[in-house]
Amino acid sequence: MLSFLTGFSIGLSLIVAIGAQNIWVLSQSMAGANRLVIAAVCIGCDALLIVAGVSSIATLQQWIPPLVPLLTVAGVLMLLYLAYGAAQRAWQGSSGLLTSSEVQLQSTGKTALTAFAITLLNPHVYLDTVVLLGSIGNAQPSPLWFTVGACLASFCWFGALTGLAPKLKILLSSPQRWRLFDSTVALLLTLIAGKLALSQL
DSSP: OHHHHHHHHHHHHHHHHOHHHHHHHHHHHHHTOOHHHHHHHHHHHHHHHHHHHHHSHHHHHHHHHHHHHHHHHHHHHHHHHHHHHHHHHHHHTOOTTTTHHHHHTSOHHHHHHHHHHHHHTOHHHIIIIIIIHHHHHHTSSOHHHHHHHHHHHHHHHHHHHHHSHHHHHHHTOSHHHHHHHHHHHHHHHHHHHHHHHHTTO
């Protein structure tokens, strides 16, 4: 039970800290995108990475560091692309509330592909879930229950984030609030991209 609680608490704290992914999930969920697909991709990726980390941490610790610079460049470009889209919506006033039908018309595959990109192009995802959780999990009395706890944390967080989106959308019931929200999203994603780029200098 202690391993389970440790996995849940540490897993939740790390997943919540991955800002760019959470911002994108929340903004897309409120705009009317396929929330089930988004949650499933994010939870599935986390679970696979956590299981991989706990089960084969020694090998993965050797593979991941050389890939970090490449993942960082890809991640920065992806974040800037998403920030540009949010800034454009804010400038034009065509934010999520006003174009929810347009968001819903996007294919399930495109939504899933973007969710995979925003999740897997972030090098911190690998460092947190594979390296950090993998190392801690291997040191637990029961690595299996640690893994279950960490995976459950991801399920609870993304389930809540996508599930509560309709209620949060009500708070943004005016075009002005949506423009402010999109402006904030664009700023935060740009700052995260800059911080990510500077971390490799």
